[in-house]
Each structure stands twice: as C-alpha cells, then as structure tokens.
Amino acid sequence: xxxxxxxxxxxxxxxxxxxxxxxxxxxxxxxxxxxxxxxxxxxxxxxxxxxxxxxxxxxxxxxxxxxxxxxxxxxxxxxxxxxxxxxxxxxxxxxxxxxxxxxxxxxxxxxxxxxxxxxxxxxxxxxxxxxxxxxxxxxxxxxxxxxxxxxxxxxxxxxxxxxxxxxxxxxxxxxxxxxxxxxxxxxxxxxxxxxxxxxxxxxxxxxxxxxxxxxxxxxxxxxxxxxxxxxxxxxxxxxxxxxxxxxxxxxxxxxxxxxxxxxxxxxxxxxxxxxxxxxxxxxxxxxxxxxxxxxxxxxxxxxxxxxxxxxxxxxxxxxx
Amino acid sequence: xxxxxxxxxxxxxxxxxxxxxxxxxxxxxxxxxxxxxxxxxxxxxxxxxxxxxxxxxxxxxxxxxxxxxxxxxxxxxxxxxxxxxxxxxxxxxxxxxxxxxxxxxxxxxxxxxxxxxxxxxxxxxxxxxxxxxxxxxxxxxxxxxxxxxxxxxxxxxxxxxxxxxxxxxxxxxxxxxxxxxxxxxxxxxxxxxxxxxxxxxxxxxxxxxxxxxxxxxxxxxxxxxxxxxxxxxxxxxxxxxxxxxxxxxxxxxxxxxxxxxxxxxxxxxxxxxxxxxxxxxxxxxxxxxxxxxxxxxxxxxxxxxxxxxxxxxxxxxxxx
Numbered sequence: 001x002x003x004x005x006x007x008x009x010x011x012x013x014x015x016x017x018x019x020x021x022x023x024x025x026x027x028x029x030x031x032x033x034x035x036x037x038x039x040x041x042x043x044x045x046x047x048x049x050x051x052x053x054x055x056x057x058x059x060x061x062x063x064x065x066x067x068x069x070x071x072x073x074x075x076x077x078x079x080x081x082x083x084x085x086x087x088x089x090x091x092x093x094x095x096x097x098x099x100x101x102x103x104x105x106x107x108x109x110x111x112x113x114x115x116x117x118x119x120x121x122x123x124x125x126x127x128x129x130x131x132x133x134x135x136x137x138x139x140x141x142x143x144x145x146x147x148x149x150x151x152x153x154x155x156x157x158x159x160x161x162x163x164x165x166x167x168x169x170x171x172x173x174x175x176x177x178x179x180x181x182x183x184x185x186x187x188x189x190x191x192x193x194x195x196x197x198x199x200x201x202x203x204x205x206x207x208x209x210x211x212x213x214x215x216x217x218x219x220x221x222x223x224x225x226x227x228x229x230x231x232x233x234x235x236x237x238x239x240x241x242x243x244x245x246x247x248x249x250x251x252x253x254x255x256x257x258x259x260x261x262x263x264x265x266x267x268x269x270x271x272x273x274x275x276x277x278x279x280x281x282x283x284x285x286x287x288x289x290x291x292x293x294x295x296x297x298x299x300x301x302x303x304x305x306x307x308x309x310x311x312x313x314x315x316x317x318x319x320x
Numbered sequence: 321x322x323x324x325x326x327x328x329x330x331x332x333x334x335x336x337x338x339x340x341x342x343x344x345x346x347x348x349x350x351x352x353x354x355x356x357x358x359x360x361x362x363x364x365x366x367x368x369x370x371x372x373x374x375x376x377x378x379x380x381x382x383x384x385x386x387x388x389x390x391x392x393x394x395x396x397x398x399x400x401x402x403x404x405x406x407x408x409x410x411x412x413x414x415x416x417x418x419x420x421x422x423x424x425x426x427x428x429x430x431x432x433x434x435x436x437x438x439x440x441x442x443x444x445x446x447x448x449x450x451x452x453x454x455x456x457x458x459x460x461x462x463x464x465x466x467x468x469x470x471x472x473x474x475x476x477x478x479x480x481x482x483x484x485x486x487x488x489x490x491x492x493x494x495x496x497x498x499x500x501x502x503x504x505x506x507x508x509x510x511x512x513x514x515x516x517x518x519x520x521x522x523x524x525x526x527x528x529x530x531x532x533x534x535x536x537x538x539x540x541x542x543x544x545x546x547x548x549x550x551x552x553x554x555x556x557x558x559x560x561x562x563x564x565x566x567x568x569x570x571x572x573x574x575x576x577x578x579x580x581x582x583x584x585x586x587x588x589x590x591x592x593x594x595x596x597x598x599x600x601x602x603x604x605x606x607x608x609x610x611x612x613x614x615x616x617x618x619x620x621x622x623x624x625x626x627x628x629x630x631x632x633x634x635x636x637x638x639x640x
Contacts, residue, residue: 003412004407004410004433005433008407008410008411008414009414009431009433012412012415012418013397013417013421013427013428013431014417015427015428015429017394017427017430018427018428018429018430020350020432024430025394025396025429025430025431026419027393027394027451029349029350029354029393030349030350030351030352030451030453031353032349032352033352034354034451035428036394036396036398036429036449036451037396037430038397038398038430038431038432038447039398039450040398040399040434040447041434042400042401042434042436061445064571070570073347073349074337074345074347074356076345076356076357076358076449077333077358078358078359078447078449079354079360080360080362080400080445087328090324090328092332094328095332097332097333098332098333101333106335107333107335107338108333108338109334109335109338109345109347109356110337110338110344110345110356110358111338111339111358112358112359112360113325113329113448114323114360114361114362114638116362116445116638117442117638119439120441120442121440121442122436122437122440122441123443124601125400125436126413127358127398127399127432127447127449128361129356129358129447129449130328131347131354131356131451133349133350136330159346168416169586175474187559203569233434245576252604256528256551314617316496317435317437318434
C-alpha cells in the first residue's frame with residue numbers, strides 16, 4: 001500500500017495539498033481554511049462487537065477532519081451494494097450511520113448508490129468524504145513536530161482490530177472485546193480551546209499506533225521514542241494478540257489518536273483529554289528526539305529498545 | 321434505485337441540503353456558497369471507446385459541481401482495488417484521471433486506497449467527491465424552474481451508453497461509437513457569465529435524458545414537454561438502439577446536460593453553449609408548461625405525444 005502510494009498515486013497527482021501527506025487536504029475558501037478528506041470502508045464482517053461499517057464510515061471521516069484540527073461541517077455517503085444484499089442489512093447500516101452522525105453532530109448532506117453484480121462486491125462498501133473548517137491558527141501536521149514534543153496517546157490500543165477478528169474468525173478470548181470506534185472531534189476541540197500548542201494529530205487506524213507514529217516520523221523527518229510501559233493495552237486484547245501472534249502496537253483502532261504538544265504542556269493537555277470518555281486512559285507515551293530521524297524506537301518494559309518498523313504488508317486486511 | 325433512495329436513504333438522513341434533491345449539496349462557509357458532491361464509479365469494462373473509468377470519475381464529479389453552478393475547486397479520489405488487479409491497469413486509470421483533472425483544471429487533493437479479496441470486487445472501483453464554489457447569485461435547482469422556461473439540450477444523446485455496451489458485449493454497429501465523456505464547467509461558466517438567468521442545470525447520466533428531465537419535473541413539481549424532432553441522436557447510436565431494443569432517450573451520457581432558462585433568453589444561451597465543442601449540437605429541445613405537473617411528455621416526430629416515464633429498473637447496469 002505504501003509502495004502503491006509512493007509509486008503510482010503521488011507522482012501522478014503531485015500538488016502541495018497531497019504532498020503534505022496529511023489525513024486531509026487543506027483548501028482556502030472565502031478566507032476560511034477548509035479541510036477535505038475521503039475514505040472507503042470495506043470492513044468484513046459488516047457488524048462486529050461495538051459497531052458496524054456504518055459507525056466506522058462516519059467516525060473515520062469525522063476523525064480524519066478532527067486530525068486536521070477541523071470542525072466537521074458535512075459528510076457525503078456513497079454506497080456500492082452487491083446484488084442480493086438484504087434490504088434489512090442496508091437499513092441497519094444506514095441507521096447506524098444516522099445515529100453516528102447525530103453523535104458526531106455532522107449532517108450527511110449528499111450521497112450516491114451503485115449496484116454491482118453478485119460476486120463483484122461483498123455485501124456493501126461505503127465511501128464517506130467530509131469537509132470541515134479549521135478554526136485554529138495552528139498549522140497542525142507532521143511538519144510542525146519538533147524535538148522535545150511529547151507524544152500523547154488517547155487510550156488503549158488494538159481493541160477495534162481484535163473485536164473485528166474475533167467475530168470474523170469465530171474466536172473467543174478471555175472475555176468480550178469491543179471496538180473502540182468513536183468520534184474524536186470533541187476532545188480535539190477541547191485541546192485546541194485549552195490553548196495547547198498542538199503540533200500534530202493522527203488517529204490510529206489500519207496499521208495501529210506503530211504505523212501512525214512511523215508516518216509522522218517519516219513525513220516530519222523526526223525521531224520518535226515510545227515507552228512500551230506507557231502504552232495501555234487491555235488485558236483481553238493483549239491475551240488475544242499473544243494467541244494470534246499479533247503485535248498490539250500494529251493492531252487497528254478507530255477511536256484513538258496521538259497528539260504532539262510541547263513537553264511542558266503535556267500534563268495540562270492530558271488533563272483536558274481525560275475529561276472525555278474516549279480518552280479516559282490517555283497517557284504520555286513518548287517523545288520526539290533530535291536523533292535517528294524518520295525512525296521510531298520503542299523503549300521496552302524490560303529496559304531494552306528496538307526499532308518499530310513500518311510493516312511491509314497488511315497485518316489484518318479489511319479491518320476498516 | 322429510486323425506491324431505495326426514497327425509502328431508505330432520504331428518511332434516515334433528512335436535512336435541507338439532501339432534501340433539495342440536487343446533484344450536490346450546498347454549504348455556506350465563510351460567506352461563500354460551497355457545493356459538495358460524491359459519486360462512485362463501477363463501469364464495466366474499465367476501458368471503452370472514448371474513455372475509461374478514470375475520465376468518468378473526474379468528469380462525473382466535476383459535472384455534478386458544474387450543475388450546481390459551482391466552479392470545481394478540488395477532488396478526492398478513493399480506490400477499491402480487487403486483489404490481483406494488474407498494476408499496469410491501475411497505472412492506466414490513474415494516468416487517465418491525471419489527464420482528465422488537467423483538462424478540467426481541478427486538482428486531486430486527497431485520496432484513499434483499499435484492497436479487497438479476489439472475487440469481492442471487479443478490478444477496481446473509484447469514488448470521487450468534489451467541492452466547488454458557487455459564484456453566481458442565482459439559485460440553480462429544480463425549485464427555480466418556471467412555466468415558460470426553455471429546455472436547452474447540449475448535444476446528441478446516448479453515445480456513452482452505446483460505446484460501453486459495444487465493447488462490453490463485443491457488438492459492432494454501423495460504425496464506431498465513442499463516449500461523449502467531457503467536463504462541462506466551461507460551457508456552464510460561459511452561460512453564467514453571459515448573464516443568462518439559468519434556473520436549473522442537470523447532466524444526463526445513468527438514466528439518460530428522460531430520467532434527468534423526469535427528476536426535475538418531479539422535484540420542481542412542473543410539467544415538461546420535449547420535442548422528439550429536436551433531440552439529436554447520432555445515426556449509429558440510433559441504429560444500435562434499434563437493434564438492441566433500447567430507447568436512446570434513456571441511454572446514458574457523460575458529457576451532456578440540460579439547462580432551463582426563460583424562453584426569451586433561449587436563443588442567446590444556445591449561441592453561448594455552441595461555442596464549446598462538447599455543446600456544438602445544442603438545441604432547444606422542449607419547454608416547461610403549466611400543465612401536467614411532475615410529468616414529462618414527448619411530442620413525437622409524427623405529431624403524437626406520449627408520457628416519458630421514469631424507468632422502474634435500470635436499463636443498463638454499471639454504465640458509469
């Protein structure tokens with residue numbers, strides 16, 4: 001995927017907005033800074049503990065806007081339906097989207113539906129795009145990250161991926177694992193309103209914490225050190241990962257993010273984040289250093305350290 | 321599809337932007353009127369005479385913006401790739417999008433890629449969303465259409481659908497038929513700049529001229545009469561339709577539109593449109609009447625008349 005982007009897409013479409021390698025593109029309209037983002041959702045199965053493709057489609061795009069520091073203004077929704085999809089399934093997904101949009105306080109304003117032949121889809125795929133308004137004067141993005149920044153992590157990692165895997169593979173772990181899918185604009189809005197000098201925000205999606213932090217290290221040409229002991233992992237998730245041979249740092253989330261702020265503002269920012277349920281377990285999980293640029297190093301719980309690489313393949317396909 | 325929209329989507333997501341039943345939603349941002357639109361493209365096959373899924377994905381969304389009277393500012397592109405898709409195919413599609421975006425003078429600013437298992441897609445699907453700026457004070461949409469308006473048709477109908485069918489079914493007709501896929505912002509911009517009081521614009525897509533005009537009649541609660549003799553159909557397209565038992569008025573286009581303007585401005589508007597190659601065969605194809613609301617009547621070439629219904633099924637699946 002990384003190679004596809006670097007070799008096929010970026011060269012063809014090169015322009016400043018795309019080259020910023022951010023979660024969304026920034027546009028100036030009428031003196032306002034607008035964020036614009038898109039994502040398709042192909043999660044299998046469509047429903048899983050804690051959510052469905054409907055919540056992911058709404059929160060995923062709302063969160064991409066939030067990571068640009070943008071208040072979500074409007075979403076589009078485009079469906080690709082496979083012939084034979086029960087109308088009841090579609091109704092459930094649409095209802096989940098309606099509720100999620102209400103929770104995230106963003107209207108779905110335009111849409112599209114296409115039907116493809118049986119065997120040419122997988123029930124349904126959804127694309128949502130979103131526009132948001134950047135109300136902060138800050139330039140939030142990898143280029144603003146500085147050595148000395150603290151890396152705030154909004155909560156425990158890996159829940160979404162394990163929740164989906166459990167139902168996909170019919171596995172039972174030590175207890176129920178529920179997706180962390182949640183909208184993140186409210187905590188981000190509070191962070192910005194608190195006056196925190198937010199340098200970068202990134203939600204943890206497909207490739208988990210490790211991939212999100214690697215992308216920032218690479219795009220911002222900075223070195224990042226994470227402390228394993230400061231990264232919360234739910235016991236059941238840790239156990240499931242052990243059984244499945246997965247590293248929870250690479251397992252998907254859909255309601256977690258990292259925030260980069262100057263170290264001397266980290267405690268205050270943490271306090272703001274923890275006011276929100278989705279961020280109640282937020283921690284200071286690492287820091288930006290002026291060594292090993294473009295590299296993420298994990299300081300392990302037993303006092304060692306190892307490089308956290310970008311995975312070359314997808315650890316779990318179709319997780320969002 | 322019409323029933324799906326009316327029964328599942330509209331009730332769930334009801335809001336003023338969506339309820340306007342227009343090609344795109346309007347948003348106020350920083351004192352500017354912004355248009356926002358989305359479409360997924362699932363055409364089969366990916367390449368056909370006169371274009372590919374790449375041109376459709378760019379022009380289709382640019383045209384939806386243009387139909388809102390909006391200058392295209394930025395597009396997103398989201399790909400769903402089926403495992404096993406040759407990278408060369410992807411490159412060709414991406415190159416087609418790059419060229420099309422250049423021709424339409426709109427940047428592709430953000431994107432997404434998902435991969436699905438073999439047998440769960442059909443090569444590739446693309447979604448594009450677009451934002452545009454409405455620079456005209458006019459309120460362009462079905463609600464602005466009035467009895468007495470002329471219906472301008474920008475060119476011959478049915479070429480795109482027949483071009484795709486010819487290669488999909490391996491058919492040969494009297495001669496080559498090429499898709500009419502083209503970006504339409506330039507002629508619309510010129511129409512608006514000319515001072516024409518444009519009441520409504522709509523591009524002819526999936527359901528062809530008949531469906532586009534029916535949607536407007538229904539949303540605007542007005543009666544429309546079209547003159548069969550004023551609707552240009554290329555000889556090869558007409559012949560192909562006859563062989564296949566299709567009505568060219570319901571066959572897809574991807575570079576044609578209708579414009580509703582007051583009758584006394586129709587000739588001047590026609591002159592403006594004809595300056596553009598994509599509109600060189602523009603005609604005054606009908607008029608809005610204060611009879612039979614929500615109904616489109618075709619005055620046939622032999623002096624009769626018949627109701628042009630909205631088709632209940634899709635005449636041609638996966639045409640865009």
